[in-house]
Amino acid sequence: MNNVLYARVRSTAHRLVTQYGQSGTVKRETPPDPVYGGDPVVTSYPATLVPMAYEACYIDGTVIQTGDMQIYISSAGLAIEPTVGDVVTANGTDYAIVAGDPNRYDGITAVVFIVQGRIAA
Known part of the structure; x- marks a missing residue:
């Protein structure tokens, strides 16, 4: 059962991301059919997002690298x-998602997605 509180928190998070963020996309690649083959299909989903650089104290060179967002x-x-595996376009740059957290405090309602993006090669 959805908790009304988390729906309100999600609404507040959306308002803040919209106010201070930008438009971007989340791209997901669907692999070709294993039997019939074909080409992979990339689907873009419009998103509202806020990219932020990690503070220097969090960059350890292994889990979080310089340039990660x-x-x-x-x-x-x-x-x-x-x-993980999706690509987020923000600031005109493609970032591959290497880690993520859906922030489901009640186990159901995703309040905001926080992902770690690394410049896609």
Whole structure:
């Protein structure tokens, strides 16, 4: 059962990300059919997001590398849940998602997606 409190928190998070963020996309590649083959299909989903550089104290060179971005993605209206392997376009740059957290405090309602993006090669 959805908790009304978390729906309000999600609404507040969406308002803040919209106010201080930018438009971007989350791209997901669907592999070709294993039997019939074909080409992989890339689908772009519009998103509202806030990219922020990690503070120097968090960059350890292994888990978080120089150039990684912490990207807050509004969950309101997003058709998918960003996961590892997806690519986020922010500031005109493509970032591959290497880690993520859906922030489901009640186990159901995704308040905001916080992902770690690394410049896609």
